[in-house]
Amino acid sequence: MKEKEIDLRLIKKIKALASVPERDPRVAEKGRARYQLEVDKAFVRSLEAVSERNDRRPKGWILNEKKNLIQRKGLTKMAKVILSIFLALTAMFTATSVSLVAAQSSQPDEALYPVKTWTEDVRMDMASNDPQTMLDLALEFADRRISEIAGMAAEGKAAPDAVLDRWQLDITFAYQALVQMQGEDFGPALARVEATLCTQQETMNQVNSSTSTEALLTRSRAMIEEHLRLMTGSGEGEAQVQTQLQQQVQEQLQTSQPEDAGNPDEGALNGQGPNTEMDVEYGKPEDWTQGPQEDEDHVQWCYTFMNQMGYDVNSGTASPGTDMGQGMGTGTGSDTGSGLGAEYWLMYCQALLTPQPANTPGAGSGNGSGGRP
Amino acid sequence: MSLKENALLRGARRLDRDALAVIYEQYSPEIYRYAFRLLGDGQVSEDCMAETFSRFLKVISMGEGPHEHLRAYLYRIAHNWITDSYRRSPPPDLELNEDVLSTGKQHLEIDVEMNLEQARVRSAMRALTPDQRQVVTLRYLQGFSHEEIATSMEKEVGAIKALQHRALDALKRMLLSEEQEK
Numbered sequence: 420m421k422e423k424e425i426d427l428r429l430i431k432k433i434k435a436l437a438s439v440p441e442r443d444p445r446v447a448e449k450g451r452a453r454y455q456l457e458v459d460k461a462f463v464r465s466l467e468a469v470s471e472r473n474d475r476r477p478k479g480w481i482l483n484e485k486k487n488l489i490q491r492k493g494l495t496k497m498a499k500v501i502l503s504i505f506l507a508l509t510a511m512f513t514a515t516s517v518s519l520v521a522a523q524s525s526q527p528d529e530a531l532y533p534v535k536t537w538t539e540d541v542r543m544d545m546a547s548n549d550p551q552t553m554l555d556l557a558l559e560f561a562d563r564r565i566s567e568i569a570g571m572a573a574e575g576k577a578a579p580d581a582v583l584d585r586w587q588l589d590i591t592f593a594y595q596a597l598v599q600m601q602g603e604d605f606g607p608a609l610a611r612v613e614a615t616l617c618t619q620q621e622t623m624n625q626v627n628s629s630t631s632t633e634a635l636l637t638r639s640r641a642m643i644e645e646h647l648r649l650m651t652g653s654g655e656g657e658a659q660v661q662t663q664l665q666q667q668v669q670e671q672l673q674t675s676q677p678e679d680a681g682n683p684d685e686g687a688l689n690g691q692g693p694n695t696e697m698d699v700e701y702g703k704p705e706d707w708t709q710g711p712q713e714d715e716d717h718v719q720w721c722y723t724f725m726n727q728m729g730y731d732v733n734s735g736t737a738s739p740g741t742d743m744g745q746g747m748g749t750g751t752g753s754d755t756g757s758g759l760g761a762e763y764w765l766m767y768c769q770a771l772l773t774p775q776p777a778n779t780p781g782a783g784s785g786n787g788s789g790g791r792p
Numbered sequence: 793m794s795l796k797e798n799a800l801l802r803g804a805r806r807l808d809r810d811a812l813a814v815i816y817e818q819y820s821p822e823i824y825r826y827a828f829r830l831l832g833d834g835q836v837s838e839d840c841m842a843e844t845f846s847r848f849l850k851v852i853s854m855g856e857g858p859h860e861h862l863r864a865y866l867y868r869i870a871h872n873w874i875t876d877s878y879r880r881s882p883p884p885d886l887e888l889n890e891d892v893l894s895t896g897k898q899h900l901e902i903d904v905e906m907n908l909e910q911a912r913v914r915s916a917m918r919a920l921t922p923d924q925r926q927v928v929t930l931r932y933l934q935g936f937s938h939e940e941i942a943t944s945m946e947k948e949v950g951a952i953k954a955l956q957h958r959a960l961d962a963l964k965r966m967l968l969s970e971e972q973e974k
Contacts, residue, residue, distance in 0.1 A: 426960065428968060429960060429963055429964055429967060429968055430932055432909070432913055432963075432967050432968075433913060433917075433928060433932045433933065433963070434932060434933070435906065435909045435910050435913050436829040436830075436910055436913055436914065436917075436933055437829070437933055438906065438910075439824075439825045439828045439829065440828075440834065442821075442824060442834070442838075443834070446834075446835075446838055450820070450838055450841065450842055451816065451820075453842060454816050454820075454842070454845050454846075454849075455813070457845075457846055457849055458807075458809055458812045458813070458849065459809075461807055461849055461850075461853040462807050462809060464853065465807050465853065
């Protein structure tokens with residue numbers, strides 16, 4: 420066989436590799452979402468790097484300006500008073516801003532952590548009418564929770580259970596946002612949630628567990644796995660997935676109703692007896708998830724609420740014999756399927772009524788009725 | 793390289809999200825095809841492509857990486873990933889790919905034969921040196937010119953032609969030995 424003919428046959432054989440099967444559109448979408456997530460993270464990192472430098476510049480300028488103005492002889496008394504008030508307000512504002520900024524990098528075992536969770540609650544609350552922003556925030560906050568758990572585990576410390584509970588809450592918010600999305604937005608958003616969960620799964624798998632962290636890490640991995648199964652396991656169309664997510668969110672909300680969480684008769688097990696006032700005021704299921712009224716005494720509300728839920732305020736533990744009490748008492752309310760709203764308000768009331776260290780995330784999550792949900 | 797490519801790269805270096813999105817849309821399909829042709833596995837090829845863009849992003853966000861020849865740079869990352877992948881995993885057996893059997897196409901016999909032929913060629917390509925493999929793939933499967941390959945591999949055009957010559961000789965011995973004996 421001639422050399423040229425051999426070359427042609429060889430190249431034809433090589434070109435057998437030119438045929439490539441079509442990519443699975445869902446996998447391709449997932450890959451795109453994952454890349455987008457990495458781009459967003461890189462972008463945020465670049466902004467953070469810039470904002471730190473900027474923080475220093477204006478502070479120096481203000482101090483220099485203050486020195487120059489105070490030393491100037493031409494200022495009247497009134498001007499000095501106004502200037503003092505202005506500087507005091509500026510200092511307060513700067514101190515608050517610095518605290519808020521510093522809190523963003525705090526860990527669950529640090530004093531500023533409640534500030535961090537409080538700011539997250541406020542931001543989430545403000546985004547509740549915009550599904551896209553709500554999804555962005557929910558995924559960002561869920562990422563933070565996983566980083567916190569992994570970061571503490573890397574130091575051999577187990578994060579408080581409430582951190583994992585908040586992660587569960589953030590994922591539920593992401594589902595709520597997905598349910599509200601329409602048409603073309605849903606597919607990419609779903610892929611984004613899935614990609615986020617995959618990244619979080621990888622993060623958790625890379626953490627080496629120790630005796631103190633093993634239980635929390637195992638539970639975290641199982642919960643991520645469970646959500647991933649919901650995303651990928653159905654193998655159905657987007658409409659069906661959206662319906663499933665809607666059911667999932669509704670189930671979580673429904674299980675937070677007082678009927679499921681413990682009826683007034685169950686309260687009798689705790690020696691409290693049925694609370695007729697609560698039956699009147701909070702008889703409707705949705706009342707539980709709305710929390711206390713604006714003009715209502717939160718402490719009183721919490722006493723009534725926790726008694727109704729079968730939670731012993733005095734001992735700081737869950738009362739036996741109540742479904743909800745068992746869920747919260749072990750700190751595993753989220754993964755045992757207990758309700759989203761009731762669980763949140765239980766955390767809030769627990770923080771409000773039970774003396775506990777200021778650095779627990781549960782305390783931070785309930786700073787005011789304007790927080791989540 | 794084109795002005796558009798360099799403009800995209802400048803945008804990417806500023807972490808412009810639109811530029812980064814366009815880069816992904818424009819180059820990810822061909823990087824996937826490049827990976828699949830050498831690896832023969834959809835999932836592994838997806839991993840290769842994802843890692844290629846992840847490494848690219850990491851490098852430019854640190855202010856490093858290329859100032860031109862973006863496409864060539866992406867191919868170089870993918871090539872390195874594939875070379876590492878070959879080192880990590882043993883060569884696959886020459887067996888039928890499940891993808892073909894599950895597609896339910898009418899011409900199943902043709903598909904099976906094509907699949908076997910691809911596996912043979914892939915196996916032979918794997919036996920080449922990494923440089924030879926890259927030259928053959930870029931030249932005959934991705935349609936690069938000698939100059940473009942030289943840019944991508946940061947070598948002289950003459951060196952690329954020599955690599956191509958040696959690679960084809962080796963592939964002839966592996967794939968056409970029966971024909972040559974006739």
